[in-house]
Each structure stands twice: as C-alpha cells, then as structure tokens.
Amino acid sequence: MNQQDPGTLYSQHLGVLTERADTALARAGFDHLVIPSGTQHYQVFDDRDYPYAVNPQFKTWLPLTKLPYSWLIHTPGKRPTLVFYQPFDYWHVVPDAPSGWWVEHFDIHIIRKPEDALALLPKDPSRCAILGEAQSALGGYVPNNPDVVINHLDWHRGYKTPYEIALMRQAQAHAVRGHRAAEAAFRAGASEFDIHMAYCSAVGQDANELPYGNIIGLNEHAAVLHYTDLGKQAPQPLRSFLIDAGASAHGYASDITRTYASAGHDEFQALIDAVDSAQQKMCAAVRAGFDYKQLHVDAHLSLMGILKDFGVINVSPEAALATGVSAALFPHGIGHLIGAQVHDVAGFAAGEHGGRVERPAGHPYLRMTRVLEPGMVVTIEPGLYFIDMLLDEVKQAGNAASVNWNRVDFFRPYGGVRIEDEVLCTDGEADNLTRPAFAAQA
Numbered sequence: 001m002n003q004q005d006p007g008t009l010y011s012q013h014l015g016v017l018t019e020r021a022d023t024a025l026a027r028a029g030f031d032h033l034v035i036p037s038g039t040q041h042y043q044v045f046d047d048r049d050y051p052y053a054v055n056p057q058f059k060t061w062l063p064l065t066k067l068p069y070s071w072l073i074h075t076p077g078k079r080p081t082l083v084f085y086q087p088f089d090y091w092h093v094v095p096d097a098p099s100g101w102w103v104e105h106f107d108i109h110i111i112r113k114p115e116d117a118l119a120l121l122p123k124d125p126s127r128c129a130i131l132g133e134a135q136s137a138l139g140g141y142v143p144n145n146p147d148v149v150i151n152h153l154d155w156h157r158g159y160k161t162p163y164e165i166a167l168m169r170q171a172q173a174h175a176v177r178g179h180r181a182a183e184a185a186f187r188a189g190a191s192e193f194d195i196h197m198a199y200c201s202a203v204g205q206d207a208n209e210l211p212y213g214n215i216i217g218l219n220e221h222a223a224v225l226h227y228t229d230l231g232k233q234a235p236q237p238l239r240s241f242l243i244d245a246g247a248s249a250h251g252y253a254s255d256i257t258r259t260y261a262s263a264g265h266d267e268f269q270a271l272i273d274a275v276d277s278a279q280q281k282m283c284a285a286v287r288a289g290f291d292y293k294q295l296h297v298d299a300h301l302s303l304m305g306i307l308k309d310f311g312v313i314n315v316s317p318e319a320a321l322a323t324g325v326s327a328a329l330f331p332h333g334i335g336h337l338i339g340a341q342v343h344d345v346a347g348f349a350a351g352e353h354g355g356r357v358e359r360p361a362g363h364p365y366l367r368m369t370r371v372l373e374p375g376m377v378v379t380i381e382p383g384l385y386f387i388d389m390l391l392d393e394v395k396q397a398g399n400a401a402s403v404n405w406n407r408v409d410f411f412r413p414y415g416g417v418r419i420e421d422e423v424l425c426t427d428g429e430a431d432n433l434t435r436p437a438f439a440a441q442a
C-alpha cells in the first residue's frame, strides 16, 4: 500500500489542475478561472446557519474545507491567487492563518470582510469563468458556470492525481477505524444511535465532516438502502448489522459498506460470505478498457447465482435479469466514481466536451456509464435485499413463481447484505484501496 505524504505530491497535482484549467479557459474564451469557496446560509425564518459545505471545485485546488467567502483565481501563466477570508470575529472560531503544503504555491491575500474580495478579483468580470452557486455572487462577479469549462474540468476529475489517491487512502484508514469500532459496538449489543456515536468518535469526525450521513441499520433496517434514522433502542434479538459509512481526508471521501451477522446466524453469515467473495471478484474486474456498465450487468448475474445457490430464486440468473426479478433483489447500481465528492462528477460524461452515455435500459440507478481507465476510482458495492415493496412488483409482473417465498420469509428479518470498497483502476491489476486499510487495522 502506498502511503505517500500528500505534501510531496501537491505540486504535481497543482500542475495538472493548471493545465486542465488553461485548456478549459482557452476553449471557452475566458481569461481567468475564478472559484468562490461558497457562503453560509441561514435556515428559513431563523438565524442559524446550515452546515457550510465548500464548493467542490474549490477543494480540488486547496485542502481547505472550512473557509467560506474566499476566492481562488487562476490566470494562465501566473501564480494562482487565494483571497483568504479571516474575519475579526469573537463569536466564532476564525480560520487559522494559511499554513500547510499548499501555501508556497499561492499569492495569498487575507481579507476581513467578504466585500474586500472585490478589489482583488480580476478587473473585468465578463472575462472570468466563475464556478459556484448563485449565492456566492459578489458585485458584478456572478457565477456563470460555463458548460465548456465545467464539462472539461469535470471529465478530467475522473482521473485522480497521485496527491488525490494519497488523500483517498487516508480517508480509507480514517473510515476503517470507525468500522472497527462500529462492529465492536454491534457485537456488544449497542443501538444504531450508539453505534453511530462509536463510529464518529473513532473516526474523529461528526456528521458535518463525514462525506455523507452514516447508514447504520440493524435487522430489517438493513433493507432500507439509505436508512439514516438511527434508532435509540437496540432491537431484540439482534440478527444483522449493515453499516455504510465513510470519512473525509482534506476534502476527499471514502464510502465503505460492511454487513455482519450475530453469532449463531450461520445461514445469513454464509450469504454475507458469498456476497463478499463475489464482490472481491468484481473488484478484480476493474481493469482499463472494461465498461463499467458491463460490470454492473455481470454483478446482477453473479448475485443471482448466489440467490439460486441459496434457494431464494428458482430460475437462472439470466432469466432473473431478463424478467426484472434481479432488479427487485439488487435494486441499485454497482457503484460510482468517488473523489472530492462521494458521488463524484461526470459519471455519465461521454467526453471532455460533454455529452452523455445513457444507462442500460432497466437499470435506472446506475451512477456511472464510462469505460474504466487508469486513474479512475470507483466504488464496487453489490447488494442483496429483501424489500416487500419490490417483491410485490415481482408478483404483479407475473413472476411470483421465480421466487421461493419461504426463503424470502427466512431472510427478510436480516434486511439485506451490501459490501462496498473503493477500487483504483491502473494500467494493470485493480488496486483495492479499502481492503488493505482493514488488513492494517485487523
């Protein structure tokens, strides 16, 4: 496992971003790339802010995730400028003075009021590609988000730099600390809420810093794909536990799922083991040139093979796929790109100029349709669930005979199984970022 110091890799990363920005600006006919970090927002009829979420375009340039009202300015041929908002404020903690591996690469201007940025932005707003949300507008500097620029930058964000990979490996290690603590809490009989607290404490991140809301489901709750209710009482008896939880490292995400059975629930444990072993084969299929859409379809066949072996379906995997039975039991996509955003951008992009590669018919939740190439990091997250709403549709479609309902009744109280890792596509073998992090914290 490569645990390189991101600081030594940053300069190369900045060079790559500079080159991408230069090309995008030249194509779109702008002179400057201007990226506001974003602003804070009040909740409706209230004076409390929503949690601040940095503009993802900003955090790919700078590992600064808590710096609202700041601006990055890139002009081809010049050192980039950072307008760094550090207010005089005795109500809140203000951002620390700029420090870290990135500082030497920027011309930094400290401002004390948001409007002080105006004097530091390029003179003519009409020559700027300004990437951000509408609320970030300042004077005549209104985000215009030109398609030509965004399409180019988003497409290339699919190819991670070594700096980004190093941060993503850190995000794996952080999350695995939480997963280990969460499993221990489950084995000790904790509630979903208490498992969540054990996770956050072990990771050292709370809901505002984690890349997405923790999914922590006991028993039947494991069947709710994005279950985030966090029950305060542990159900009795405890049969199963699904946790889908990540962590952040300088703005980069991990997204990991594991499923556990309570001791003595051997058949469900066997189902978990079968999905885990199939998942590892799917991870190994992450190869340059392989179509991710095909990986998704192959996952359906593999998962239906498992359900046939476990007596849950009576038909061939191919028949289950063709009739939609498979989509009722594996009702989400095999995964997505991941990076600065947990569901990273441009999963459907046809190229750097834009365009879209549609999902295969009958697979409405797949989040990535690109062909795998070196530098891409994708999740591989097969799952099997026992969801009455979807199984009713199987019956209504006339496919009830494809399913062994006694076996559904047996597995329903466990909810479901999902196993999710991040995998880096290389020139050669797949590089699973997640498994070594678990091995290192065995």
Ligand code: GLY
Residues within 6 Å of the ligand: 212, 244, 245, 255, 336, 381, 420
């Ligand atoms: N945690 C959301 C997902 O796996 O995509």
Ligand code: MN
Residues within 6 Å of the ligand: 244, 245, 255, 256, 257, 381, 420
């Ligand atoms: Mn996940």
Ligand code: MN
Residues within 6 Å of the ligand: 255, 335, 336, 379, 381, 420
């Ligand atoms: Mn995911």
